[in-house]
Amino acid sequence: MDLSSLDFVALFASLIVAATPLVLAAIGELVVEKSGVLNLGVEGMMIMGAVTGFILAVTTGIPLLGFVGAAIAGAALALVFGVLTQVLLSNQVATGLALTLFGLGLAALLGQSYTGIRPPQTASLDLPVLSDLPVLGRLLFSHDWVVYFALLLVGAVWWYLNRTRRGLILRAVGENHDAAHALGYRVVAIRLGAIAFGGACAGLGGAYLSLVRVPQWSEGMTAGIGWIALAIVVFASWKPSRVILGAWLFGGVTILQLNIQAANLNVLAILALVLGVVAAGLLIFNIRRLNGHLMIRSAFIGALGLLSWSLALSFPDFQLDSAYLSMTPYLTTIAVLVAISGDRTRAALNAPASLGRVFHASA
Amino acid sequence: MKLLKTLGLAAVLAASPALAQDDPLQVGFIYVGPVGDYGWSYQHDQGRLAIEEHFGDAVETSFIESVPEGDSERVIRRMAQEGHDLIFTTSFGYMTPTVRVAQQFPDVKFEHATGYQRADNVSTYSGRFYEGRVVQGYLAGHMTESNIIGYIASFPIPEVIRGINAAYLAAAEVNPDVEFRIIWVSTWFDPGREADAANTLIEQGADVILQHTDSTAPMTIAQESWEGLSEGERGIYAFGQASDMMEFGPDARLTSIIDDWAPYYIDRVQAVLDGTWESEDTWHGIDEGMTSIGAFNGAIPAELRKGAMDIAIAIAAGKRHAFTGPINWQNGEAWLAEGETADDGTLLGMNRYVEGIEGTIPN
Numbered sequence: 158m159d160l161s162s163l164d165f166v167a168l169f170a171s172l173i174v175a176a177t178p179l180v181l182a183a184i185g186e187l188v189v190e191k192s193g194v195l196n197l198g199v200e201g202m203m204i205m206g207a208v209t210g211f212i213l214a215v216t217t218g219i220p221l222l223g224f225v226g227a228a229i230a231g232a233a234l235a236l237v238f239g240v241l242t243q244v245l246l247s248n249q250v251a252t253g254l255a256l257t258l259f260g261l262g263l264a265a266l267l268g269q270s271y272t273g274i275r276p277p278q279t280a281s282l283d284l285p286v287l288s289d290l291p292v293l294g295r296l297l298f299s300h301d302w303v304v305y306f307a308l309l310l311v312g313a314v315w316w317y318l319n320r321t322r323r324g325l326i327l328r329a330v331g332e333n334h335d336a337a338h339a340l341g342y343r344v345v346a347i348r349l350g351a352i353a354f355g356g357a358c359a360g361l362g363g364a365y366l367s368l369v370r371v372p373q374w375s376e377g378m379t380a381g382i383g384w385i386a387l388a389i390v391v392f393a394s395w396k397p398s399r400v401i402l403g404a405w406l407f408g409g410v411t412i413l414q415l416n417i418q419a420a421n422l423n424v425l426a427i428l429a430l431v432l433g434v435v436a437a438g439l440l441i442f443n444i445r446r447l448n449g450h451l452m453i454r455s456a457f458i459g460a461l462g463l464l465s466w467s468l469a470l471s472f473p474d475f476q477l478d479s480a481y482l483s484m485t486p487y488l489t490t491i492a493v494l495v496a497i498s499g500d501r502t503r504a505a506l507n508a509p510a511s512l513g514r515v516f517h518a519s520a
Numbered sequence: 521m522k523l524l525k526t527l528g529l530a531a532v533l534a535a536s537p538a539l540a541q542d543d544p545l546q547v548g549f550i551y552v553g554p555v556g557d558y559g560w561s562y563q564h565d566q567g568r569l570a571i572e573e574h575f576g577d578a579v580e581t582s583f584i585e586s587v588p589e590g591d592s593e594r595v596i597r598r599m600a601q602e603g604h605d606l607i608f609t610t611s612f613g614y615m616t617p618t619v620r621v622a623q624q625f626p627d628v629k630f631e632h633a634t635g636y637q638r639a640d641n642v643s644t645y646s647g648r649f650y651e652g653r654v655v656q657g658y659l660a661g662h663m664t665e666s667n668i669i670g671y672i673a674s675f676p677i678p679e680v681i682r683g684i685n686a687a688y689l690a691a692a693e694v695n696p697d698v699e700f701r702i703i704w705v706s707t708w709f710d711p712g713r714e715a716d717a718a719n720t721l722i723e724q725g726a727d728v729i730l731q732h733t734d735s736t737a738p739m740t741i742a743q744e745s746w747e748g749l750s751e752g753e754r755g756i757y758a759f760g761q762a763s764d765m766m767e768f769g770p771d772a773r774l775t776s777i778i779d780d781w782a783p784y785y786i787d788r789v790q791a792v793l794d795g796t797w798e799s800e801d802t803w804h805g806i807d808e809g810m811t812s813i814g815a816f817n818g819a820i821p822a823e824l825r826k827g828a829m830d831i832a833i834a835i836a837a838g839k840r841h842a843f844t845g846p847i848n849w850q851n852g853e854a855w856l857a858e859g860e861t862a863d864d865g866t867l868l869g870m871n872r873y874v875e876g877i878e879g880t881i882p883n
């Protein structure tokens with residue numbers, strides 16, 4: 158067992174790339190759900206963004222135009238959903254699923270003559286001095302602009318939802334659309350705006366996939382990322398900052414899993430390492446409000462880490478089927494769901510009360 | 521009453537063989553990926569198109585793409601209910617569902633690719649892809665400078681394990697220092713995940729990548745490493761899988777294993793039309809052309825190109841086999857004695873690595 162063959166800087170750098178489409182799609186869906194609409198068509202909007210972004214970037218040679226086009230295409234497809242569910246009052250779940258199927262089909266049709274073409278490269282923001290820093294440079298300052306844009310977008314969404322009047326109204330519409338309507342807010346218009354924003358974000362995420370992460374166009378290339386984005390919104394319990402955490406967890410487990418396999422590492426040792434880092438992080442980040450409860454929790458996690466380390470030393474040849482590792486984000490999502498539904502006050506605070514309910518102004 | 525009788529008569533007439541023969545033969549295909557994957561499913565669809573071209577109006581074909589293996593029984597049954605006479609199911613995971621549906625539709629003929637379960641109305645067919653893996657291993661062993669060869673594997677079934685073993689033996693024969701790093705991605709088609717796997721392998725030092733997944737993403741990633749290189753520098757090499765993939769890696773692609781199903785498909789359709797179709801097991805290789813080797817990259821030195829060509833010719837002539845002793849299993853247990861050649865039974869059930877490969881196969 159040789160942990161040295163694992164390059165943690167490279168690992169974290171590729172984690173950030175793998176997580177970026179998830180961050181983008183999930184933060185868009187979070188806004189949609191905060192406004193009280195459940196749009197299950199993320200996958201369809203993502204793949205529309207992937208194909209439109211690819212076509213525009215290839216034909217114009219400017220990646221930025223590809224991303225802009227992808228956002229517009231995602232928003233346009235989302236508005237189809239918006240009109241159907243908000244104006245024609247169709248069922249949100251069914252319409253969202255139909256949107257995914259429609260998007261996958263339409264994207265396959267549009268992209269037919271674009272397979273085997275290489276997109277223009279999206280340049281990295283090579284910040285002078287900063288990106289030359291030994292570890293931090295590679296980790297934090299050597300990515301393309303979309304990575305930073307995604308993180309800024311999450312910050313902006315947090316600020317909008319929590320610190321602006323319009324954000325408050327949007328949340329009010331999601332919590333109780335009848336009350337918001339009675340107060341004179343235009344529920345349908347606000348929701349349409351949120352849906353379009355969600356679509357634009359999903360489109361950007363799709364374009365990131367076809368222009369940076371893969372980079373090529375092939376049919377069905379989103380391969381379920383949109384569904385993971387939906388899971389992340391729940392995992393994040395509708396809080397923007399946790400969206401990043403969730404996306405990094407999902408992206409990180411995928412990347413870690415690939416690395417463990419390629420380097421033939423012992424999963425127990427990795428687990429020990431992760432638990433150790435979590436325990437240390439918990440202590441360090443909460444050092445100002447350290448209490449007994451937190452100390453016990455950190456000690457518990459640390460002890461688990463030590464336990465798995467000793468297990469790793471006693472079973473050096475232990476190999477865990479990679480499928481178990483792939484399961485972890487989903488298991489975590491379920492655990493989070495159980496946790497938030499167990500705590501009624503927190504659930505009430507977070508899940509929008511009108512999520513998925515049909516709003517009719519005359520009712 | 522009279523009307524009912526007339527209708528009944530019409531039904532009898534319609535069902536009579538004399539009239540049925542004027543109807544075109546209905547041939548259905550079920551693919552695990554999209555036809556636009558430019559890999560496995562694309563190649564099967566080329567076979568379908570060859571049928572249409574060859575038989576013209578006598579045959580009508582249809583296909584359903586991106587059918588998940590877990591959900592395939594429903595799709596196969598629907599195709600049988602719709603009146604298809606011959607159905608090709610083209611993924612290993614469709615095996616049990618195909619046999620199950622075949623029992624319910626004894627008059628429909630089924631052809632299952634890469635499986636081993638047969639029935640009176642179920643044939644199986646596959647290519648000896650491992651013969652092509654020998655050529656790949658030979659080239660990979662010679663062309664690697666880091667002596668680390670990356671391998672992106674899909675599911676732990678004999679076909680995939682056989683390919684890894686065949687490639688490793690051929691690579692180790694010409695380069696005893698060679699090391700295989702294997703990643704199981706648990707998917708046939710997921711460009712994002714396959715791209716992540718390729719990147720992980722490259723980060724861990726692999727400079728030649730083999731894949732047994734269906735998308736062109738790993739090839740695209742390898743090709744990306746050639747961008748902006750100066751004269752004399754070299755990037756990552758890769759091999760086309762199932763389809764030629766030339767346009768996806770003009771610099772990176774060394775050669776490819778191409779599956780050519782068209783002659784077999786035309787044969788089988790002809791057999792149904794002639795009424796001579798019988799349940800058979802077909803396993804064709806380089807000799808019959810079902811597995812073929814794509815053009816060689818000009819960057820390969822001339823003597824290596826000749827060496828690779830000689831191997832392919834020797835295999836086709838039956839003078840060389842991918843598995844000729846002495847070969848031990850991974851745990852040191854003897855398998856083949858000096859000069860002994862593996863029998864098809866062992867090849868079809870291969871479920872462990874040969875000696876020299878590190879790591880474990882997921883369950």
